[in-house]
Amino acid sequence: MGQADIAALLPPRFRQTHKYSAGHVLVIAGSRGMTGAALLAARAALRSGAGLVTLAAPQELADLIDVQIPEIMTLPLPSANGALTAGALKVLRPRLGDYDCILAGPGLSLRRQTKAFSKDLFQYIKNYRPGLRVVLDADALKILADLPRGRARMRLIATPHAGELGKMLRWSSAAVRRHPFIAAGKAAQKYNAVVVLKNADQTYIARDQQKYFLNINGNPGMATAGSGDVLAGITAGLWVSTRGMTALRAAVCAPYVHGLAGNLAAQVYSLDGLIAGDILVQIPAALKLLKGA
Ligand SMILES: NC(=O)C1=CN([C@@H]2O[C@H](COP(=O)(O)OP(=O)(O)OC[C@H]3O[C@@H](n4cnc5c(N)ncnc54)[C@H](OP(=O)(O)O)[C@@H]3O)[C@@H](O)[C@H]2O)[C@@H](O)CC1
Numbered sequence: 001m002g003q004a005d006i007a008a009l010l011p012p013r014f015r016q017t018h019k020y021s022a023g024h025v026l027v028i029a030g031s032r033g034m035t036g037a038a039l040l041a042a043r044a045a046l047r048s049g050a051g052l053v054t055l056a057a058p059q060e061l062a063d064l065i066d067v068q069i070p071e072i073m074t075l076p077l078p079s080a081n082g083a084l085t086a087g088a089l090k091v092l093r094p095r096l097g098d099y100d101c102i103l104a105g106p107g108l109s110l111r112r113q114t115k116a117f118s119k120d121l122f123q124y125i126k127n128y129r130p131g132l133r134v135v136l137d138a139d140a141l142k143i144l145a146d147l148p149r150g151r152a153r154m155r156l157i158a159t160p161h162a163g164e165l166g167k168m169l170r171w172s173s174a175a176v177r178r179h180p181f182i183a184a185g186k187a188a189q190k191y192n193a194v195v196v197l198k199n200a201d202q203t204y205i206a207r208d209q210q211k212y213f214l215n216i217n218g219n220p221g222m223a224t225a226g227s228g229d230v231l232a233g234i235t236a237g238l239w240v241s242t243r244g245m246t247a248l249r250a251a252v253c254a255p256y257v258h259g260l261a262g263n264l265a266a267q268v269y270s271l272d273g274l275i276a277g278d279i280l281v282q283i284p285a286a287l288k289l290l291k292g293a
């Protein structure tokens with residue numbers, strides 16, 4: 001899809017928007033050594049239009065995160081060794097109704113206790129919050145892949161790279177790279193999700209095995225740590241903040257906005273010097289180009 005097609009899917013911000021109507025994203029991400037991934041995803045959601053963003057982080061790291069970005073609220077959750085533990089769900093459960101979208105996974109870690117927490121969370125959302133929008137990326141996808149088939153179906157956008165999608169399908173990452181459309185479609189069917197497969201310079205979007213979209217916007221400077229975390233944040237931010245935004249629309253628009261922001265960033269920082277935070281700061285300019293305001 002071209003720029004005009006994407007622009008048509010992104011209506012202007014409604015005049016009477018208030019921060020709650022623009023949507024509240026809860027980012028569940030980060031562990032010791034990978035707080036950067038959480039911050040990139042949270043900031044990207046905010047820069048993409050979300051009205052409020054709360055970052056649920058391991059309690060041992062929450063104070064550190066709290067001082068980084070004044071606009072982002074933090075929700076400290078039970079943790080050990082810098083990663084979330086199973087007790088985190090008890091704290092989170094009564095608050096889940098406050099959020100319009102959960103973005104989970106970047107830098108989350110694959111510790112045993114964090115996996116137990118995540119599996120319980122997915123199951124809880126499936127049973128008690130089926131309408132909640134969920135974006136899963138990185139470690140959260142590997143944890144989802146461990147669940148018995150179909151056990152935790154949610155209103156889901158999944159944003160895997162080929163390695164992660166391989167785990168979701170029990171395929172090798174090489175097989176995913178060889179057959180990206182088929183892999184994205186099969187995963188969409190298996191997890192009842194919209195799948196955004198990041199395959200370097202091409203991103204494949206599938207809701208089922210019939211209908212696919214391809215994004216080629218972007219540049220090789222974006223092959224840099226954390227740029228996928230930024231994409232996950234854009235996906236959540238667009239999904240909650242834009243009126244009439246379906247999961248499929250958000251999943252089609254987000255990689256385009258991400259690529260456009262990456263192209264603007266490359267003009268300033270070059271293909272070699274580009275870092276994920278540069279993509280992040282160009283999100284507003286990319287949205288302005290698309291929406292005209
Ligand atoms: N600043 C921070 O805090 C950051 C924290 N981060 C956090 O790090 C955690 C680990 O995430 P990760 O993606 O870095 O590693 P991992 O999940 O082991 O997968 C890598 C393996 O998958 C494969 N592979 C196949 N295709 C691929 C492709 N297109 N792109 C990439 N990989 C591809 C390939 O294996 P191969 O196919 O060669 O066998 C490769 O060896 C996660 O929590 C993440 O959020 C990062 O976001 C960075 C910034």
Ligand SMILES: Nc1ncnc2c1ncn2[C@@H]1O[C@H](COP(=O)(O)OP(=O)(O)O)[C@@H](O)[C@H]1O
Pocket residue numbers: 138160161198199200201202203217218219220221222223224225226227228229230231258
């Ligand atoms: N050569 C490239 N051209 C365009 N985009 C790229 C290229 N390489 C990587 N990207 C983009 O960068 C992001 C990388 O995501 P991911 O592998 O999850 O990184 P990370 O885990 O470090 O955040 C994806 O959105 C991908 O499309």
